[in-house]
Amino acid sequence: GSNPRFLEKAQGLPADQVFLDLEDACAPLVKESARHNIVDALNNGDWGKKTKVVRVNDWTTHWTYRDVITVVEGAGPNLDCIMLPKVQDAEQVKALDLLLTQIEKTMGFEVGKIGIEAQIENAKGLINVDAIATASPRLETIIFGPADFMASINMKSLVVGEQPPGYDADAYHYILMRILMAARANDLQAIDGPYLQIRNADGYKAVARRAAALGFDGKWVLHPDQVAAANEIFSPSQEDYDHAELILDAYDWCTSEAGGAKGSAMLGDEMIDEASRKMALVISGKGRAAGMERTSKFEPPQS
Secondary structure, three states: OOOHHHHHHHOOOOOOEEEEEOOOOOOHHHHHHHHHHHHHHHHHOOOOOOEEEEEOOOOOOOOHHHHHHHHHHHHHHHOOEEEEOOOOOHHHHHHHHHHHHHHHHHHOOOOOOOEEEEEEOOHHHHHOHHHHHOOOOOEEEEEEOHHHHHHHOOOOOOOOOOOOOOOOOOOOHHHHHHHHHHHHHOOOEEEEOOOOOOOOHHHHHHHHHHHHHHOOOEEOOOOHHHHHHHHHHOOOOHHHHHHHHHHHHHHHHHOOOOOOOOOOEEEOOEEEOHHHHHHHHHHHHHHHHOOOOOOOOOOOOOO
16 A cells, blocks of 8 residues: 555456555555555546455554544545454454444445455464354455464464475365355355465465365465466366356256256266256356356257
């Protein structure tokens, strides 16, 4: 938020969401001026269809309330979410919800329109993630913040997101799954955090593939060079997208009167049923959101 050049450049990047930062990216001496830079960028920038989010400072600082008031009063109609970092318990989310409601009512904005993204960055936050996930109807996303989390548990590594030496398994599996289960149980997005070695493309891809394989919806990028990799990894392959669409078409046909009103059917050598449909909806939804187009067409079997 303190760098107007970054704020301008971000508008043209092919990212689904951009968050304008008042926290770690801003030195203490420029946090106040950064608020006004962000308000101006939200009101006058061309963000296209991007989701627009502002990350404020966490509740343990003296900046948080003024971050929220300045940004929301100044640019509320052009803001989608407030990201709250270092969330440790449900009460911190509730406090932000209350402050947002008061501002919206005072300013005549639509109450409840601005969402909340909660960033889990320490052990206490992870222990309380289930309560955090149900703390507010505004909550849309739970985010893993690896750097602060690694520090909070004394993990033996200085490379954010990389496996610590001496541990042969995946040191992040439990953390990621706890966040993912809390998110999915409450119909929230789950997002993996940053990979700080911005010149290490292979390292970023490896970490992103781990989160994507588990079912996370996306991963942060810290540099424009990481955007293409994230979009590729968290979008389905063309083959998987085509297959998902075929499953949906085949299931719709087999459950129809013309298809015999059957609860299951064969698609090639594969049996499909209602569970198959649910799985296919996930893949097809991601493909459609990514603007993918089908390269195959369902043909009902000949009787």
